[in-house]
Amino acid sequence: MPRLYGSVRARTTVGATAVVAAALAAAGLIVVSLLRANLAGQADLRAEMTAREIAAELAAGTPYDRLDLDDAEERPVQIADSSGRVRAVSEDLQAVSGLGDPATALGSRAAGVLSGEDDDDLDEEDPRPGRVSDGAWHATGRATVDGRTTDYRFAAVEATTPAGETVTVHAGATLATSRDAVAAVGRAMLLGLPALLGVVAGVTWLVTRRALRPVAAIRGELAEITSSGDLTRRVPVPRSRDEVAELAGTTNQTLAALERSVTRQRGFVADAAHELRTPIASLRTQLEVAAAHPRLLDVAELTDDVVRLQHLAADLLLLARLDAGERPVSPEPVDMAELVRDELRRRPAGARDLAIEADVAEAPSVPGSRVRLARVLSNLLDNAERHAAAGIRVRLGAQDGMAVLRVADDGAGVPPDDRERIFERFVRLDESRSRDDGGAGLGLAITHDVVRAHGGQITVGDAPEGGALFEVRLPSAHGR
Structure with a gap:
């Protein structure tokens, strides 16, 4: 049973009753004053008529x-x-x-x-x-x-x-006679006021209870959802189109978002465990073989597995930070033209010897983290190198006050049905590729989350060369 003195129903009843009591008291004083003045005027009139x-x-x-x-x-x-x-x-x-x-x-x-x-x-x-x-x-x-x-x-x-x-x-x-009439009216008001206030309090209590009944149902359902942990359940939405119905709708939207988040987190944990199992198992096997036969130890392969495991752990940690809503502590303007030139200059020559065409124009600065924006370009280039046939084209420009980065390849492209799914975590469209060649399927997911964290958006379409065209739009530092 809810506490009466602390409930909304009790406070509403007391408040409404107090307001009505004050209004009735003021109205009563006015009525009595007017009645007294009117009767006094009538007495003056009678006295003057008699005198005349x-x-x-x-x-x-x-x-x-x-x-x-x-x-x-x-x-x-x-x-x-x-x-x-x-x-x-x-x-x-x-x-x-x-x-x-x-x-x-x-x-x-x-x-x-x-x-x-x-x-x-x-x-x-x-x-x-x-x-x-x-x-x-x-x-x-x-x-x-x-x-x-x-x-x-x-x-x-x-x-x-x-x-x-x-x-x-x-x-x-x-x-x-006048004073008797005023006294009678005053007594009637004093006797009727408590009864009227009782009616007001009772009606307010019942109306408030009826209005808050959906809130009690929402609270009870949320308590059961919390105790059971079943995020597929939803709170009841009343038929009335009022604030309570809006509260129930918003609560259900929150529960749906929470369910998606938990489902995504569970899938992420399961996929991460699966991805970590392979390099860890490979490392263990190589170490066990090296312990038994030291001459058979392949240091280069062992180093590659350690590096791959290190990169995978770093990617998982970055995704976890992005999921937690981490933003740069003090975002600073990032010169996108300089960033693209530096990244292309530092990029090592790939084993496939692909031609990279760069068209870097002046673009507005972007507020955020230079390291993470460089990671966006690096991931897009890695993806393009993985799927390109002969060359890659990188273009940077400005459009509508935003910095626009485009990375295109001449590979097979991305089917329209998969253009949203490729930004999901641990997704590999080409299952024939090995994990070493195709990665863990986290590059585009990290790119997508980093772009969103910077207030931008990323899309994929068809490149003029016939492959995939990734377009990143980032708001400028002056447009914020």
């Missing part, structure tokens, strides 16, 4: 004792003149506080009744007789009605009676 209704009656000349000032608990009303003297109040309204001077209850504009709130909405002068002011003051205060004190939102409106007396009408709207 009473002010309109006063402006029309209705006496104080005939005003409808009932229902003080829902809408407490108090009327004060310009001197702050209370002229009328709602029934059962006992006290009002928080709106100015307690001695004058709500006070007046001159006394700073409502802390100057919305003072720009009122006219500076008193309204004319029989008129109500256009503006209104709003403030939050407390009122005591029938022994119960609670918060109200008050509105103050001025009116002038037909007799010319200016009074201020203070009317309130209770905030208890």
